[in-house]
Amino acid sequence: MRGVLWRLAGSLPALAAVVVVTFILTRVLPGDTATYFAGPTASAESIAQIRTALGLDRPLPEQFWSYVVALFHGDLGMSLTTGQPVLVDILARLPASAELTLCGLVLAMAVAIPLxxxxxxxQGSLADHACRVIVTAGVSLPVFFTGLLLVYVFYFLLGWSPAPLGRLDAFASAPPTVTGFYLIDAALIGDWETWRSAFAQLVLPAVTLGLFALAPIARITRASMLAVLGAEFIRTARAAGLASRTIILTYALRNALLPVVTTLGMVFSFLLGANVLVEKVFAWPGIGSYAVEALIASDGAPVQGFVLTMAILYVALNLTIDLINRALDPRARQA
Structure with missing residues (x-):
């Protein structure tokens, strides 16, 4: 527990740096928020009035201090594009991104770890060569290209997939919000028609993210298993006459899981970043597309809120990975 608290305390400077950097970048990037929302025909006085109302005419240190004080009160600012508080928008859209990311990660694990x-x-078998081909393809293909290719093949050519227009088709309504995950919420009330609609919409974007995540997971699983299978205790277990299935699944796999679990944490972080492109391709209403739309509109508060949310998720994810490693490795519990 003490190690987790130290890790949490050590992450606070990183979060502070994220706050400072995102604030500065949203102020120095090209584009003027007041000009964008005033419109192309607005006069200079109208633009100046909007800039004053938004507080953009104040010195940067004063703006930053106001932003930090608001953060300590749980206020991420107001989104000018939606007219809602940024925290409300993020909490409404985060379940969509989380559901997509987790489904893509589970799909990748289900294929990559056995492979x-x-x-x-x-080694040297057809499965080994297939693993290398899949790893190479997963690393080489950009995630947006994979998404567009899947849409072209399975929606446009074959017609097997519904239109990539969000989490549900036009004839389905969202289930009552419990977790924000449509698959879980629809199953809780037994609305299987909505569940099938949500699942159908989720397949292609989840496969897109899964293919992106599959490569590093499969590669580290193969390398870790090869290292463990060459260890002394595995040779001892073979000499003792233990079954190959027992040696591989009970002894080798457990010792090989430590680097795999660490890699899963990094892959999950990569997927949160790749979500931005996938959400735009599939019109997925997550926080990635929300941040892109705000960035295009020069709306700084949602962008700052998005980056800060991602940083907090990364910190929480790293702490979770530490706890899992401590559970898997007795030596880590003694450290």
């Missing part, structure tokens, strides 16, 4: 194990156990 990496088989590739390590049967």
């Amino acid at each position: 990496g194990i088989i590739a390590a156990v049967r």
Whole structure:
């Protein structure tokens, strides 16, 4: 517990740096918020009035101090594009991004970990070559290209997938919000028609993220299993006559999971970043598309709120990975 608290305290300077950097960048990037919202025909006086109303005419240190004070009160500012508080917008859109990211990660794990194990156990086999091809393809293909390719093939050519226009089709209504995850909320009330609609809309974007995440997971699983299978205790277990299944799944896999779990944390972070492109391709109403729309509109508060939310998620994710590693490795619990 003490190690977790130290790690949490050590992450506070990083969060402070994120706050400072995002504030400065939203002020120095091209584009004028007041000019954008005043419109192309607005006069200079109208633009100046809007800038004064938004507080953009004040010195930067004063603006930053007001922003920090608001943060300590849980206020991320107001979104000019939606007219809602940024915190309300993020809390409304975060479940959509989380559901998509988790489904993509689970899909990648379901394929990559068994594939990496088989590739390590049967070196030079067809599975080993397939693992290398998939890893190379996953690293080489940009995530937005994969998404557009899947839409073209499965929606435009084959017609198997619904239109990539959000979390539900036009004839379905959102289930009552419990978790914000449509699959879970629809299942809780037994609305299987909405569940099927949400699942159908989720398949292609989840596969897109899964293909992106599959490569590093499969590669680290294969490398970690190869290292463990060559260890002394594995040779001892073989000499003792233990079954290959027991050696691989009970002894080798557990020891190989530590670097895999660490990699899963990094992959999840990458997926949160890749979500921005995938959400735009599939019109997914998550926080990634929300931040892009705000950035285009020179709306700084949502961009700052998005970056700060991602930083907090990264810190929480790293702490979770530390706890899992401590549970898997007795040596980490003693440190």
